[in-house]
Amino acid sequence: MRPYVIVNVAVSADGKLSTRERRQVKISGNVDFDRVDEIKAGCDGIMVGIGTVLADDPSLTVKSPERIAERVKQGRPEHPVRIVVDSQARTPPDAKILHKGSGKRIIVIAESAPSERITALAPHAELIKTGMSQVDLKDLMHKLAETGIKKLMVEGGGTLIWGMISAGLVDELIMFVGNIIIGGEDAPTLADGLGFIHESDFPVLELTSVSPMEKGVLIHWKVK
Numbered sequence: 001m002r003p004y005v006i007v008n009v010a011v012s013a014d015g016k017l018s019t020r021e022r023r024q025v026k027i028s029g030n031v032d033f034d035r036v037d038e039i040k041a042g043c044d045g046i047m048v049g050i051g052t053v054l055a056d057d058p059s060l061t062v063k064s065p066e067r068i069a070e071r072v073k074q075g076r077p078e079h080p081v082r083i084v085v086d087s088q089a090r091t092p093p094d095a096k097i098l099h100k101g102s103g104k105r106i107i108v109i110a111e112s113a114p115s116e117r118i119t120a121l122a123p124h125a126e127l128i129k130t131g132m133s134q135v136d137l138k139d140l141m142h143k144l145a146e147t148g149i150k151k152l153m154v155e156g157g158g159t160l161i162w163g164m165i166s167a168g169l170v171d172e173l174i175m176f177v178g179n180i181i182i183g184g185e186d187a188p189t190l191a192d193g194l195g196f197i198h199e200s201d202f203p204v205l206e207l208t209s210v211s212p213m214e215k216g217v218l219i220h221w222k223v224k
């Protein structure tokens, strides 16, 4: 058993998530941010990698007061459970994700995480341990499902998305493709990591919709 997993990202026309310095870039605009907010409000959990926390310092809260009120009316917490995949417990204890907005946070660490960092994070988040030196994403998905997370949104970055896709843990991919070119062979892309070698390993996607949005295109794929 695992949650239904939606990956949502904004990429430049050349497929980059940000610059080679990993500096956050506004690729989409307010219409897209609102669309993302709606998906987030419909999820039980939202997950990013530690690279995204260190680069962007996101809060990952639901932004619309109406959507927050609707969640509360349904007996759900104001925000989805916020989850950081962080083998070595590098999340800064003052990170926005740990302080902005109410609700549960989970930091997912590996067995090898240093104990002093675990101690520093423990007051701010629940800690889940899985994997020896790196988080075991398959096991994590089972553990999240056991805590009641049925629908999970993954917001990046490229290394975590690769980990999820290569482990066969993604059901849906939603990408906003913006009208800029960032360039740079070291700039993060939608799926980084090692990459597949054999065609037989490539995940195959089914196109479910394409629509113009702002100055770019919104594409929905299902992972077969």
Ligand SMILES: NC(=O)C1=CN([C@@H]2O[C@H](COP(=O)(O)OP(=O)(O)OC[C@H]3O[C@@H](n4cnc5c(N)ncnc54)[C@H](OP(=O)(O)O)[C@@H]3O)[C@@H](O)[C@H]2O)C=CC1
Residues within 6 Å of the ligand: 008, 009, 010, 011, 016, 017, 018, 019, 021, 022, 023, 024, 025, 027, 048, 049, 050, 051, 052, 053, 055, 056, 085, 086, 087, 088, 090, 134, 135, 136, 137, 155, 156, 157, 158, 159, 160, 161, 162, 163, 164, 188, 192
């Ligand atoms: N445009 C957009 O929509 C978005 C853009 N971004 C951008 O992406 C960049 C960050 O991406 P990136 O640097 O790739 O970092 P990620 O956010 O993908 O985090 C990657 C880290 O996650 C940890 N991790 C632990 N276990 C695993 C596993 N099993 N598989 C994969 N990762 C694992 C690793 O660190 P460790 O080993 O220490 O645990 C790894 O280095 C930033 O520049 C950010 O601005 C991010 C989100 C959305």
Ligand SMILES: Nc1nc(O)c(N)c(N[C@@H]2O[C@H](COP(=O)(O)O)[C@@H](O)[C@H]2O)n1
Residues within 6 Å of the ligand: 009, 010, 024, 025, 026, 027, 028, 029, 032, 033, 036, 048, 052, 056, 057, 058, 059, 060, 061, 155, 156, 176
């Ligand atoms: N949808 C979208 N468009 C962009 O142009 C982006 N740069 C991103 N980035 C993601 O949004 C997160 C910000 O979250 P908070 O507003 O702080 O809650 C950021 O970390 C990226 O994951 N997304």
